[in-house]
Amino acid sequence: RKEVEQDPGPFNVPEGATVAFNCTYSNSASQSFFWYRQDCRKEPKLLMSVYSSGNEDGRFTAQLNRASQYISLLIRDSKLSDSATYLCVAHNAGNMLTFGGGTRLMVKP
């Protein structure tokens, strides 16, 4: 079983739609979590950190449920420019990052 699991998608949604991605992790000792965005043939870029209390950054909301070992990302009012692969990432001891397989989003006009 992978340490961080995501539905690979693709999620095909129209502009303006709300879309939610889920992620589960198996290492209960993971210290913190992040969502990264990766465009084709580019390096991953930090989208946002994930907190148990939930956090929001504009159209993006992330949530962590430690009891269920579950992380979510909600994107409201999808834009064409949101099309990318979204990576769920666990931060472990030694500053190590473990990446999920990524969820591909395609926003269409």
Place this chain on the structure above:
Amino acid sequence: GAVVSQHPSWVICKSGTSVKIECRSLDFQATTMFWYRQFPKQSLMLMATSNEGSKATYEQGVEKDKFLINHASLTLSTLTVTSAHPEDSSFYICSASLPQLFSNQPQHFGDGTRLSIL
């Protein structure tokens, strides 16, 4: 602005060639750098952790004699793919750790190197 610089961004070479990829931390000292590999439609997989002044720590299944890592200074780590073959074609990405005091994320990534072996 970029805090980690990776070079080259794209390499195409013949089978059997050795390829060196450089990863530099800009304006900060990185005692630890990480090397990842990403195959098409797959996620980033950690290959090794590069420690300044000591041997790299390789992940299970990664051949240390094939992927030579040198971290001779606090701002430069290099990955050399020795005698590269078509199956080594991949996207190689490095990252460097910043002290948490100075960053909102545990690692900063280079732009990646796309390696194509013919």
